[in-house]
Structures are given as C-alpha cells and as structure tokens.
Amino acid sequence: MPDNVLIAPSILAADFARLADSARAVEGAADWLHVDVMDYHFVPNLTIGLPVVQSLRKATTLPFDCHLMIADPARWATGYAEAGAYNVTFHAEAAADPAAIAKDLRSAGSRAGLAIDRDTPVEGYLELLPHFDLLLIMTIKAGFGGQAFLPELLDKVRTARRHIDTGHLELRIEVDGGVAEDTIAACAEAGADTFVAGTAVYGADDPAAAVRKLRALAS
Numbered sequence: 001m002p003d004n005v006l007i008a009p010s011i012l013a014a015d016f017a018r019l020a021d022s023a024r025a026v027e028g029a030a031d032w033l034h035v036d037v038m039d040y041h042f043v044p045n046l047t048i049g050l051p052v053v054q055s056l057r058k059a060t061t062l063p064f065d066c067h068l069m070i071a072d073p074a075r076w077a078t079g080y081a082e083a084g085a086y087n088v089t090f091h092a093e094a095a096a097d098p099a100a101i102a103k104d105l106r107s108a109g110s111r112a113g114l115a116i117d118r119d120t121p122v123e124g125y126l127e128l129l130p131h132f133d134l135l136l137i138m139t140i141k142a143g144f145g146g147q148a149f150l151p152e153l154l155d156k157v158r159t160a161r162r163h164i165d166t167g168h169l170e171l172r173i174e175v176d177g178g179v180a181e182d183t184i185a186a187c188a189e190a191g192a193d194t195f196v197a198g199t200a201v202y203g204a205d206d207p208a209a210a211v212r213k214l215r216a217l218a219s
Contacts, residue, residue, distance in 0.1 A: 005218045005219050006172070007197065007211050008030065008031060009034060010034040010196050010198035011033060011035055011056075013146070013199045015202075020056065023059055025207045026201065029209075029212055030062060032062060032063045032065040032194075033060060033062040034067060034198075035056070037068045037080070039069070042070050042091065043069045043142050043143030045069075053066065064085040065085075065113075065174075067089050067113075067136065068088065073091070074095065077101055077104070078105060080110070087113050087133065089113025093120055098125070098132075103131070111133035113132060113135070113136050115136040117142045118142070121156075126163045130167075132171055134171055134174055134194065135172070135174065136175075137173065137174070139154070139176065140176075140177030142177075148178055149178025150177070154187065157175060157191050157192050158190050175187045175196065181213065184218045185218065
C-alpha cells in the first residue's frame with residue numbers, strides 16, 4: 001500500500017460559474033483535481049465534457065483525475081488523456097474490453113483507472129488490475145454528488161486491497177462518494193489511499209484547509 005495519501009477534490013461540488021477559481025482555491029493543498037464527466041446516458045446526469053476540461057486544464061497546475069461516467073469510454077477516453085489529464089478512469093460496466101482501453105490511455109500519455117459502481121461486485125475485475133494504475137470504488141451510486149456514504153461498500157475496498165497486496169501489484173485504490181471528515185478514516189482503514197471529496201471540500205469556508213484536515217484524518 002502506498003505510504004502517501006492523495007486527496008482529490010471533486011469540482012462536481014464547486015460553483016460551475018467559477019470552476020477556474022475553484023480549482024485554484026485548492027492548489028498547494030490538494031494532490032489532484034477530480035473531474036466528473038457525466039453524459040446523461042451511463043448515468044442520469046449531465047455535467048461537463050472534453051471542451052470544458054481542455055479549457056480548465058489551462059487554468060490550474062493541479063493534475064487532473066478525470067472520472068468518466070459515460071456510455072462509450074472506448075470512443076472518448078483517449079481524448080481526455082490527450083487533453084492533458086494525469087489519470088483517466090472509466091467504468092467497468094461501460095467497457096467491453098477494459099484492458100484495451102487502459103492500453104490506449106497509457107499510449108496517449110495518461111494513467112489508466114478502472115471504476116466499479118455501487119452494485120457491481122469487484123471480484124470479477126481483480127484479474128484485470130495489472131493493466132491499470134488505479135482502481136476507483138464508488139461508495140455511493142455513480143451519477144450525483146451529495147449522496148450519503150455507504151459503509152458496506154468498503155468490503156470491496158478490503159477485497160481489492162488484499163488482492164493487490166498479495167499479488168504485489170502497484171496501483172492505487174481510490175474511493176469516491178460521501179467522503180468527509182466522519183468517513184475518511186474508515187476508508188483508509190479499509191485500504192484506500194486516494195480520496196475524492198466534493199461537498200466536504202467545496203462546502204467548507206476554506207477549501208484548502210478542508211483538504212489538509214481530510215489528509216490528516218486519512219493519515
């Protein structure tokens with residue numbers, strides 16, 4: 001398990017009229033900026049797409065952690081890598097050949113992440129993990145911010161952590177959904193090392209201070 005904790009504020013919880021300012025507000029405190037891309041097909045919500053990511057990329061030095069909640073990642077994922085994303089994560093449920101998409105992402109210059117939604121067992125995807133740099137386990141149902149954390153989903157994190165450690169694999173486990181001051185320690189104890197936090201960061205008076213507090217609680 002990596003020694004360092006990574007905190008990735010989700011701009012889904014930020015003011016969409018001031019995305020650039022919201023990104024800069026956590027510079028120097030956050031490790032990555034989590035960018036939720038939703039297409040109103042894979043999930044019943046529509047957020048931002050590639051043109052906004054391309055523009056936002058010019059506004060901040062933070063590495064982008066793009067989470068694609070979209071129906072056809074094989075078609076669209078590499079565009080986010082080419083736009084300068086550090087990590088591009090797509091959903092296992094939407095991909096016919098996850099390993100092939102991961103290969104394309106790495107060839108396009110980004111790291112590759114595989115996301116597992118609330119109702120999807122993780123066991124069926126463990127053997128694919130050598131192809132990836134990150135496993136994202138949803139701790140809510142993908143599609144909307146502000147949902148309540150589901151602690152029972154940490155069993156997936158424990159299962160994945162045991163598999164990764166036993167197999168001596170090099171990848172991070174990220175959790176996304178309801179991560180806050182009262183839940184992040186449990187996520188870390190289960191084996192996560194990378195944490196997406198939306199409302200807990202952008203709902204605070206000082207987003208950067210909120211990031212630092214979350215890091216301390218996870219550590």
